[in-house]
Amino acid sequence: MLVRSRAVTAWINAMLVCSLLLFIPQTNAKAAKTLHTYTVANTAVIKPSYDVIVAGTDPEGIMAAVSAARNQLKVLLVENRPRNVMGGLMTLGWLNSLDLNKSPKVSKEFPSPYLNKGLFQEWYYLIGGTSFDVRRAANAFAKMVKDEKNIDVLMNARSMNPLMEGNKVAGMQIVDGSGKAYTVRAGAVIDATQDGDVMAAAGAPFTMDREDIGDPASKIAVTLVFKLSGVNDKAWKTLRQHKGAGSDAMSIWGYGDAKEYVSSDQTRVKIRSLNIGRQEDGTLLINTMQIYGIDPLDPASLSEGMKIGQKEAPLIVNYLKKKYKEFATLSYAGTAPELYVRESRHMKGEYRLTMADLMNNRDFWDAIAYGSYEVDIQSFTHAYSGAVVMKPKQYGVPFRTLVPQQVDGLLVVGRAASFDTLPHGSARVMPLGMATGQAAGAAVKLAKEYKMSFRDLTKSKSGIAELRKRLTKQGMDLRMVKFAAPxxxxxxxxxxxxxxxxxxxxxxxxxxxxxxxxxxxxxxxxxxxxxxxxxxxxxxxxxxxxxxxxxxxxxxxxxxxxxxxxxxxxxxxxxxxxxxxxxxxxxxxxxxxxxxxxxxxxxxxxxxxxxxxxxxxxxxxxxxxx
The missing domain is CATH 1.10.418 (Actin-binding Protein, T-fimbrin; domain 1)
Incomplete structure (x- = not known):
């Protein structure tokens, strides 16, 4: 196990920050608007084969690609959504307030306030704060990818489908933005798409939404984040001083009575308390809107959700300006390019994370990440406000949850991994998903060395022990914190x-x-x-x-x-x-x-x-x- 002193860790963190400063323009109150988002250029020549293809450029996919590259694998990172920047939900869905996996106890033995560490913490040091500037976050993701010479990038693909040989994923069939078709072979594929698109296309079994608790028709609300402009230090201070609101330097949460807002269609859209994240260009991003009846797998339904949100957002802003004097000087400044979708497919893997696992704060012999975020079940109808089922102290996420049943050559990371719908309310948060991405990238390397399938690896105590050892050497903390039973x-x-x-x-x-x-x-x-x-x-x-x-x-x-x-x-x-x-x-x-x-x-x-x-x-x- 790699052990660092606090002084060494602090020095490494400082160097990480300094490296970002060389890549990203610095901002202050006067120069904030000069910060621009770096787009990601496609690699000129896409090779006929790679060690691993990572599908999806959400944070989980970026961490999987970077992890695989740092394990000396040749990587193709491919995206089939119309995106020109890295980071997906964080940077295009504007989900800029982090749901952090906090450690149950900080001590000399466990000095980090966050679980897992690794690549997530490396990225987190680059952006700083519980809420972050989405352009700075996109640049941090771009830097991590750009720094890895083993990663080729293909953005804006028209389609990407698994290349199947029997029940094994042997690569991807890809059509790029110009219409050129590629057959790209790979030793493994990591599905980091939000909805588990590759997993489903490969024929792996899954459940949808709340199906596993007997409620297949209900769909968790989606959110369209919107923006307000006109925020200076004085306005921010005023917003933070609102009675009953909590805050830190970059985030505000509260304004609970905002939910009294009467929308233009109460059955399709409403708001809850406000999650507010400050940006560096004098704007705020607000996560509050809940839009109902949207099918995440239906493009027409997603388009409808965007239209509902875009119509409602300025109405909500007018309401906030009238209801709260703190908002009076702010102005509506648009909505996010993408919807924030919380739930869709849940893969059936070699193990399925259960509610009992979280309530028992259960560790696993093959844990490759840890979670602690509350089980946050969002509203799925206008008549139900949602609930926090419970708050685990710490639980393990088995490697087996990344391995689909019936399909070989594939790992699935992020919210489409093998989680029941209730524990998914905790395990879906992106810091945990980023940890599963890092684990998947390292697992591809180990399986290749051991000449072992991922399914065989799920049954190998020695193989998993080696994987955990490598992940620890690569910066992750795979230990259970010591705490009393609840x-x-x-x-x-x-x-x-x-x-x-x-x-x-x-x-x-x-x-x-x-x-x-x-x-x-x-x-x-x-x-x-x-x-x-x-x-x-x-x-x-x-x-x-x-x-x-x-x-x-x-x-x-x-x-x-x-x-x-x-x-x-x-x-x-x-x-x-x-x-x-x-x-x-x-x-x-x-x-x-x-x-x-x-x-x-x-x-x-x-x-x-x-x-x-x-x-x-x-x-x-x-x-x-x-």
């Missing part, structure tokens, strides 16, 4: 909580205390939980629960008799209400000892209700979350 996991009814949270039916919030395990449950909450049984396990729970959830009150306690009867109804078990408890024990949904341990059968706690949920899923559907 309080919720010590509760005797934690197994029930684990099952209920995995159904998307329990929310812990940022502090993991909204579970309220010892607090009172109610019939409405339990009925809504039982309604999820049919969505996820329709054969085991055939009853769609046609009774209206509003018929159940949240203001009265849930009794054991009510809970047993709701379980029986959902499972299609014919029984009299008075006999439902006996049916539960006879079917081993709950034990007699559990019933004896209930404090008050007329007033079940949330923890007791969660245990009944767990028993029903395990006994009737045959599924156990652990």
């Amino acid at each position: 309080e919720y996991s010590k509760h005797k009814y934690y197994p029930g909580l684990l099952a209920t949270a995995s159904l998307a039916a329990a929310v812990g919030g940022y502090s993991n205390d909204a579970w309220d395990l010892d607090g009172p449950s109610n019939p409405k909450r339990f009925y809504n939980t039982a309604a999820a049984f049919h969505r996820m396990f329709p054969e085991a729970f055939p009853n769609k629960m046609t009774m209206n959830a509003d018929d159940f009150s949240k203001d009265v306690p849930l009794s054991l008799k009510q809970a047993a009867n709701i379980i029986a109804l959902s499972a299609g078990i014919e029984t009299e209400p008075e006999a439902a408890i006996e049916v539960m024990t006879n079917r081993s949904i709950v034990s007699k000892d559990f019933i004896k341990g209930i404090k008050n059968p007329a007033k079940l706690t949330n923890g007791e209700a969660f245990m009944i949920v767990r028993g029903a899923i395990k006994s009737i559907a045959g599924v156990e979350y652990k």
